[in-house]
Amino acid sequence: MKNEGSLLLSDYAAEIAATDVLNSHDFNPVLQGLYGEVGGIMATAKKNVRERTAYPGFKKAAVEEFGDTLWYLAAICRRLQIPLEDIFAEATNHGNFRNIGVASDVAEGALAYIAVPVDSTTSLDTTLVRLGQSAAALLGSTPTRITLISFARAYLDAMHAAKLAFSEVARGNLRKARGAFLEPQAEDLAGLDFDSDFGIEEQLPRNFKIRVNQRGSGKSYLQWKGVFIGDPLTDNIADHDGYRFHDVFHFSYAAILHWSPVMRALIRHKRKSNPRYDEEQDSGRAIVVEEGVSAWIFSRAKELNFFENQEKVSLGLLKTIGEFVAGYEVEKCPLKLWERAILDGYAVFRQLKANQGGWIIGNREQRTITYMPLESEK
Incomplete structure (x- = not known):
């Protein structure tokens, strides 16, 4: 996994899997967790609207809430044995998105595509309502591929309306989750000796x-x-x-x-x-x-x-x-x-x-x- 640039969703899913300590056969905790994190996104947005310049930490808080939501979505996909990247690929294979070709920073591929929402004027409030509705649709039964794709589409729309970069959200969550739940290895502690260059x-x-x-x-x-x-x-x-x-x-x-x-x-x-x-x-x-x-x-x-x-x-x-x-x-x-x-x-x-x-x-x-x-x- 690279330190900068794009982040493969397959890499994210693989790296984050070890932090999932919930029952692998029980959907309720992860569904409720996802629903709760969507509520956290809404609460953060509401606070930003209410306090505006008095809430300078909106972006940081929003990145964290969207990242936690992604963690739960990955956990659901893991239990259903559906690749996370497939859900997002199908979510963007829709008339509301258009693909923009970019030079890839992945050595194995020369060209990558960025899926961009066609309608960039949709308000954050509107996209959050859709996100909440799609999260609610996941509750009560085992999620289906269709409901997951619908949620992923609403998730991307809301993240775009919040003006957040997906790679920043995913990387931030990866650092947070692995840092909080996994015992650090030697490579994780490299560079964390703050005075070795001093006398x-x-x-x-x-x-x-x-x-x-x-x-x-x-x-x-x-x-x-x-x-x-x-x-x-x-x-x-x-x-x-x-x-x-x-x-x-x-x-x-x-x-x-x-x-x-x-x-x-x-x-x-x-x-x-x-x-x-x-x-x-x-x-x-x-x-x-x-x-x-x-x-x-x-x-x-x-x-x-x-x-x-x-x-x-x-x-x-x-x-x-x-x-x-x-x-x-x-x-x-x-x-x-x-x-x-x-x-x-x-x-x-x-x-x-x-x-x-x-x-x-x-x-x-x-x-x-x-x-x-x-x-x-x-």
Whole structure:
């Protein structure tokens, strides 16, 4: 699959298949999911009409909603053993579309055709009504080839009216779904080492041990290489919830995501040799963003017993994190890696809280963070 240009629907369908963990014999979840995503498209469009310039994120939101809808359509086709590209080919084999020949960017083919709706004046509202009607027609029974083609036609009309590129929608969904549901492979993590080109004094340490000790005052203290770092912390809340140990989350981000402006500040390893990195990635605003993400996740974690006995983090929470860190280097990390950083970080947090301290051991090469009790230092 190419990195730029057109995207073969057969490639999309093949790459996305591994993210489909729903019952392969049950149509109801995917039909209901598709119907819900069409509702999401309508809600996004309504918000855009209502708020106009106050909603600058319309395109990004619309790309995501159309992409999620495509995921469910591909899932339906997979269950019916109908190639996704066949459904769209038949959807555009219609008088409402005309084919425009273009030079192909696929090595095996010299010429490709772009199907363009003949009527470019149809409003987004009108096409969305048709899309909703065609989605409703899929409910209640096993979809037929004809109803799928009708839906695909309405889908293309609505996407055209929204002024979105199909390849952008498909690629965005592919990145999102694989990043959220599949464990990242080595090739997925290539290039996600954000400081390897800097000197050792400006890198987050490849291996680190942080000593955390709670004293009689109730404050927790951090030590790295025998030197105290940061300020002593309390929970700063009437409900003693252990937030005094929250620095473990920054160390988890450093070990697993290779990102933590907070840890860089604590150990004075900012990338000052490059003023742009120092200003845009390592300084005040980036630190505030990381602290904000950690505090927000913590408020959710309290409701879930700090993720004890949980193997997943909700996709909604992960997507919100993605919005938090947009514009920073860590946005390149797949959501599944964020999930690992959260779950592993909270596993260590629970042990720190239970034992009122301990050792935090991070390994960036293995992207791991573990706990060791203080008694082990003797």
